[in-house]
Ligand SMILES: Cc1cc2nc3c(=O)[nH]c(=O)nc-3n(C[C@H](O)[C@H](O)[C@H](O)COP(=O)(O)OP(=O)(O)OC[C@H]3O[C@@H](n4cnc5c(N)ncnc54)[C@H](O)[C@@H]3O)c2cc1C
């Protein structure tokens with residue numbers, strides 16, 4: 001069967017994809033399943049070698065925990081030390097259903113908030129497990145010495161995040177990700193010292209190696225020496241983070257990439273919902289052509305900051321001179337129940353709407369105010385500085401303006417990718433033995449992620465899910481010994497070498513930055529905050545042209561035998577170009593609006609996303625099809641525990 | 651004030667740790683004052699590539715001052731002229747038109763040069779491996795609110811834990827000491843009941859490893875505190891010393 005309209009270049013698979021969710025009541029599914037799993041006995045654990053790629057919250061927590069259990073772990077990352085994974089940059093906080101504030105929170109409420117926040121496009125059972133595990137995460141992190149914020153009585157304190165009416169976000173000033181990551185990193189270092197983890201920094205994974213159809217190894221490039229290495233193992237855990245950099249400008253680190261995930265995709269791992277890309281409402285606006293990244297201003301700021309534009313679009317007065325009566329606090333006006341704390345997709349679209357109406361601030365017209373003056377008046381400058389000092393400083397460093405004396409200017413930016421490699425309930429991809437954790441998988445956030453839930457998911461996957469499900473896989477699977485000198489290993493390694501040589505041979509005149517910027521422009525304009533059939537078709541026409549330019553006119557200086565940043569960038573860009581096309585195709589296929597995926601054709605009269613549950617209550621999982629068009633597999637989302645309704649934050 | 655400036659850069663170029671390096675001269679024109687120092691180097695590198703020349707190797711990732719990847723010395727100061735600021739957060743508005751800037755890697759015996767401005771700081775990981783953690787395996791933790799921690803202790807622990815491991819402290823120290831880095835971790839954990847139990851072992855082991863890795867000893871120059879982008883205080887070093895003496899007595 002082929003796609004409905006001729007311009008959709010894909011075929012649809014007839015069989016349905018199965019998430020292999022265990023049976024039973026929602027609330028005790030996970031516990032029951034855990035107790036029924038086969039276990040690898042302690043003496044046997046040390047016979048297994050586990051490859052963990054990535055050392056962010058997901059990979060760091062997985063590597064440390066598996067090593068504690070006795071497995072031999074090999075850990076890889078592209079940075080010079082595991083502590084620099086991009087999780088380090090997370091600012092605002094981590095959710096957990098502790099109900100320490102006695103404000104009515106519960107596992108069930110966190111579950112419902114997350115499902116609703118994701119606009120009913122996540123797998124119910126995974127989300128419920130996440131909410132259950134959330135409480136253990138905080139216990140674990142505190143035990144490691146993570147210095148979360150506390151009250152004068154010595155107890156943990158919380159703040160609120162978007163999409164929730166309770167206060168359940170734990171935080172360490174504006175550097176929560178840093179502190180959580182350093183916790184996982186220190187746990188890893190303890191295991192490195194015990195030689196349970198062998199650490200391979202400065203390595204970029206270029207491919208996965210399968211033997212008897214199971215993931216049994218990887219090829220990595222040593223970024224300092226250029227050498228290609230192969231490593232074997234009994235399972236591969238991919239924890240390589242998000243791929244927002246397909247848009248060139250994003251809040252991700254410069255090294256964040258899709259390469260490891262994409263190469264696995266090309267070897268048989270399905271890519272799920274790639275078009276679900278989160279645009280964060282509060283980032284510092286772009287300032288010029290040479291801008292290399294966008295800086296997030298944490299969502300926590302919306303606890304005390306009010307978002308507004310002048311009511312009159314020709315009002316050129318300074319912010320401080322515009323009285324309250326001439327300000328449009330549009331989030332409070334449009335969404336009185338949640339006010340400034342609406343979910344990210346809702347907030348971003350409202351800001352875009354104001355700017356499209358010409359109310360955006362000078363000079364670009366692409367900015368609105370985030371104002372703390374009333375909070376400073378109410379709570380005092382010191383209080384505000386205690387809560388947000390480092391964010392205010394960061395804003396001032398970048399823009400030269402102080403948010404204590406004038407409002408911040410903010411605009412939405414690409415921040416997080418809900419889509420990712422498809423995984424079943426065990427976090428295993430469609431390649432047996434290849435597990436995917438953290439932002440790299442698609443599992444828990446549906447079409448929109450709530451703030452402070454990515455840190456929660458990464459740590460849930462790594463500390464508490466994978467140690468169980470991986471053991472079950474190993475205990476149930478026959479795994480013959482493999483050798484890195486076998487044909488399977490050497491042939492994949494040779495492919496990687498050829499690909500690198502091919503890139504260096506082009507010798508054209510365009511730099512990787514130029515081409516990446518061009519791709520980013522197309523993605524942002526045509527596959528960004530608002531999409532239409534026409535824009536997506538245009539993207540599908542334009543991206544192949546950029547790809548042609550890349551393969552015919554790229555210039556990379558230097559060689560492959562030493563540190564070569566341009567070569568690294570080129571390899572990643574090659575994959576972004578292919579991914580970009582699939583994102584556009586996925587967005588074109590989904591003829592509905594849900595969460596962050598906003599198709600202008602499908603909206604309510606008030607401009608809210610209009611889902612089509614009859615046709616699109618499924619996960620799109622794309623299979624790579626060499627030499628031909630992709631194959632679309634569907635995992636139906638037949639909700640058993642929650643009723644799908646229209647989201648309402650008014 | 652004009653929105654663009656021109657600069658003369660003298661940049662250290664060295665193809666590997668084994669090679670002898672030297673300064674190269676680059677003249678840069680029309681740099682927007684709104685971009686960061688690393689974005690300025692991006693522009694230089696774009697132009698070099700357009701001329702078919704090798705770009706300047708430097709490292710960065712978050713470009714938000716939190717990952718600790720970036721770092722080099724500008725006119726003799728690690729991370730450049732602005733206090734409490736990494737080079738990725740340093741903006742060109744702090745420089746003058748026509749200025750000449752000398753740019754060098756973080757130099758210290760334990761930090762081998764990988765290429766140009768990129769150095770190997772893996773010895774920091776060795777120091778953490780020697781005890782920069784709490785011995786607690788996943789799943790063993792009591793309820794988080796069972797551990798009460800006074801607000802000021804949590805805040806002080808945080809102040810020390812905010813270290814980003816960039817290595818500026820080592821690069822700025824005449825003795826190439828890693829005392830600020832090491833003591834920050836020791837102090838973070840000493841301020842918390844969870845970390846207190848292993849305090850003695852930790853300080854002995856981490857200090858020994860610091861010496862074994864080839865870092866020099868601290869002689870109170872306080873250059874480290876002055877360049878630290880996160881404002882880590884040298885009072886951490888005093889605490890480390892006190893703890894160390896306690897283990898000997
Ligand atoms: C600025 C910012 C602020 C945020 N704030 C919050 C917040 O307050 N709360 C919240 O819940 N979430 C937040 N998020 C989201 C959250 O931080 C991330 O989703 C999460 O940390 C991702 O963790 P991870 O372990 O999946 O990946 P990462 O931390 O990105 O780690 C990826 C790892 O994979 C490695 N890697 C990547 N590619 C390769 C390759 N090819 N070969 C080898 N290794 C590779 C990297 O070296 C790295 O070690 C924020 C995100 C950003 C960007």
Ligand code: FES
Nearest residue numbers: 711713718720738
């Ligand atoms: S690049 Fe992360 S601190 Fe500068």
